[in-house]
Amino acid sequence: MNKKRLILSSFLFTVFAGVPFVFSLVQGNVRDAIIVAIILLAVLAVTMLDYSNNRKSP
Secondary structure (H helix, E strand, O other), rough: OHHHHHHHHHHHHHHHHHHHHHHHHHHHHHHHHHHHHHHHHHHHHHHHHHHHHOOOOO
């Protein structure tokens, strides 16, 4: 995975995860918003780990 793909995938996932996050906040469901935020952070963390592992390997 190159840096361009990392940025693109992170941006797209953030956009698609942001819709339910904002919708949950508007509806007043803070618990749902926290769950969506945790899932978003977990997926972005796994993506960053994959990028850093692939960058180190030849």
